[in-house]
Amino acid sequence: MVMSTFLSFIFAPPPSLVVSTLSVVSLVSLANAGLSEIRGKHLNYSKFWNANPSSEKQIKLSSKTGMLLLYTPAFLAALASFWIFPHEGLRSTLLQSAVTLHFFKRDFEVLFIHKYSGGMLLDSAIPITLSYFLSAATMVYAQHLTQGLPEPPINLLYPGIVMFVVGIIGNFYHHYLLSNLRAKGEKEYKIPKGGLFGIVICPHYLFEIIQFYGISFISQTLYAFCFTLGTTFYLLGRSYSTRKWSEERVELAYTAIVMSVLLSFMFPPPPSVVVSGLTVISFVILVSSFLSEIKGKHLNYSKFWNANPSAQKQIKLPSKVGMLLLYTPAFLAGLASFWIFPPQSLRSIILQSAVTFHFFKRVFEVLFIHKYSGGMTLESAIPITLSYFLSAATMTYSQHLTNGLPEPPMNLLYPGTVIFVVAIICNFYHHYLLSNLRKEGEKEYKIPKGGLFGLVICPHYLFEIIVFYGIFFISQTLYAFSFAIGTNLYLLGRSYSTRKWYVSKFEDFPQNVKAVIPFVF
Template sequence: MAIPMVLGVLFPPRLAITAASVLALTSLGILGFLEIRGIHLKYSKFSNAAASSISSKVPSRVGMFFLYTPAFLAGVASFWLFPDGDLRFLLLKSAITIHFFKRVFEVAFIHKYSGEMGIDSMIIISVSYFFLSFSLIYTQLLTLGLPEPSIDLKNPGIALFLIGISGNFYHHYLLSKLREEGGKGYKIPRGGLFGMVICPHYLFEILGLLGISLISQTLYSLSATLGSAFYLVCRSYVTRRWYISKFEDFPKEVKALIPYVF
């Protein structure tokens, strides 16, 4: 018997869900390794990391808006497409919709932008987020009618999701305060957990995704969370390396993602 079944924390996976889980974990893992190798998705401070003509870019605000809107709309549509289901299904649809609504809200009202985004990266990330949103909801739909896991993790999942989304929003707000409207430069972030790690927003994003996987308790949601966490670990590592290369006074005790550890 598979380990997740013995532990009683996951719904029994079907073949299609298992295959999708492996694909999600593998593809996100590859993206993480590419980040370490210096092949970045061209957004944020790495938007100019690879040569690209101006015709293949869009303003960063436009690009970020298109990253998250399809995934948000997939969450909204799920309430109409799949109106039935149990409390777990409702919580998952709500968490995913809130997660991407927050991102769209931040693009519109919180973040400040000065650069451009590669259209190729915009398309890759947008499609990935849309597929993640829809697939998390659809794989949860397939669990309806199955016996519940013997250990119910919905409540810890809700708590972790709320901690993650709140911490992520707060540190995004702090980042937005570093730059005047129209400014193009970068500064070393201060406040919150920035005195301990350079990417606390990634740390809280991982916590929020872990919360979603605990709400869901499917193999696919767990695989998507692990894959996303690995990518963000790699992204935080190269972000810290970038700050060290740009700022001579960057405090060496500030870690990449996990205080005192990494």
């Protein structure tokens, strides 16, 4: 299931033994390099150029010479690709441009931005140079092999362009901040400041990771994703070592890349095995539901109530009864939280109010807004009801456990409140538009119109996703974050299936209307 879902995001693997082998080799070798960094076996460049005892006996290059050696062959390989594989379509041109610009930027920074101390060992420079050169050449060649193949079912080209631009600008900006730490002639290391350096020790690595995911999204080839995943492992390991090195010398208390960013937005994970277990379980179930929706194995409600053959043999509920069953226990759990956990802070009050109001609104819509056809199977209603009930109860209980803890470094309470209010109004508005599609007594589906329905088929899902991110911002707990991400994925899958259903049912369905994210997905 996971593999087939992954394949919907990429071109068919190439019939090239060389490219397939290099995909595996790059992933394994880069992941191994990341593990080596964590174990203290560093590639000898930058602050770790003489970290290993044997480095004193090896050939040393100046840092500037070594860095130019690393990036120039890869830059020339990417530049040459415009002549070797000319004009092969928009995706190929953008991929060639992104790879070329990435390595050109690295050469430019070596020559005009970075200030170096120390050196680089030739024994480390050679494998890194070969890795970059092969990655640039293979990335372009793998793209060339996609000529004539059908596009992947899910097009990531335009999100990839955005990610690449954000990544390369963020990476350059933090390299520029690093270069300004030292006055002319200075060589000692200092504590970086500005940008995201107040949160993580390696924001330049974070944006480099984002940059390579952007390249992968532009390319959508197996090699690009393998190289990006391997690069992620390596830079996570390198950033971990950098943090450790910094702590030993300047007593920094930074948390390593990615996790530190998350923790700066959240309360510490609670000392509750139950909450921790439910956090993992709810996330896994929602991700599994996302994969099932993509695969066409739907939860049997709404237009998909009888999509699976086994649905005919299951107990059927009227849609209104089923929907009330889904939301009422969660609404009651949110309401009861005011009595079980009397308000202890403004954040708790707003969180309890948001959760209660969200499910109250859903009950209100079931009773007075929605017009239903079809039904719902009891086998689908029960797990959804339990999921909503447990999410409401656990959300409020997780918030209760934060009382007395220091506030997170970044307070998202007020932005979260605004996001929640705007999103829940927009969600209600698009539910109202849907309800007005049918006249009294009508049951057939129609193509929705008005609001954002001209751009996406599920704007109500889009705003529900935003509602739960608003709740996370209000709560700033790990459970709320996990549930928001899981809900995001599930509704992406459900909206993908909904669009596919509309395309199959209506010949005049507008092809420019996306599933849930305007112009993108």
